[in-house]
Amino acid sequence: MAGDPRSDRRLSMDVAKEMERAGHEYKANKKWVARTKARPPRDLDEQFHGEHEEAFSRIDCLDCANCCKTTSPIFRDIDIDRLARHLGIRPAELVDRHLHMDNEGDYVLNQAPCPFLGDDNYCSVYEARPRACREYPHTDRKNMLPILPLTLRNTLVCPAVARILRSLREN
Numbered sequence: 001m002a003g004d005p006r007s008d009r010r011l012s013m014d015v016a017k018e019m020e021r022a023g024h025e026y027k028a029n030k031k032w033v034a035r036t037k038a039r040p041p042r043d044l045d046e047q048f049h050g051e052h053e054e055a056f057s058r059i060d061c062l063d064c065a066n067c068c069k070t071t072s073p074i075f076r077d078i079d080i081d082r083l084a085r086h087l088g089i090r091p092a093e094l095v096d097r098h099l100h101m102d103n104e105g106d107y108v109l110n111q112a113p114c115p116f117l118g119d120d121n122y123c124s125v126y127e128a129r130p131r132a133c134r135e136y137p138h139t140d141r142k143n144m145l146p147i148l149p150l151t152l153r154n155t156l157v158c159p160a161v162a163r164i165l166r167s168l169r170e171n
């Protein structure tokens, strides 16, 4: 997720263009996901992890921040406590100021872009950001199969995920 200071050697990118392309590819990606769910390859995780490395060797999150600008991470209690401590406020105050419960009973941000995102695309609370931010876009985790539908949706948010699915689909 944005704010990752690993920002050397990468190309700048037109996020809007990348997202437009991902929109055009959504149907094909959806088919690939359906096919893969029906007959998952044994090395699905390894395939994802290889493409994840490749995508993030080319994409600089600081050129993008589209996840922080358009979606909210889920805040678990532990995330709320950590961030409140970092900000020097009470957890209840953090909730009052910035969060609400969504339909699934999870705390999420009241607004997008995230109030902790700077104009320079750096996360101002990087060390204390929620776990969901640390793990986004989840393409390097174990057991990708159950989150293929989420990954498909994330092609419309994250240019890296769009690239990953494109590569997997075309290989």
Ligand code: SF4
Pocket: 001, 002, 003, 067, 068, 073, 114, 115, 116, 117, 118, 122, 123, 124, 125, 126, 129, 130, 133
């Ligand atoms: S806390 Fe906000 S700005 Fe920081 S990584 Fe998470 S969504 Fe992005």
Ligand code: SF4
Pocket: 001, 002, 003, 059, 060, 061, 062, 064, 065, 066, 067, 068, 136, 137, 157, 158, 159, 160, 161
């Ligand atoms: S949307 Fe993807 S590429 Fe863009 S900042 Fe978030 S994780 Fe990085």
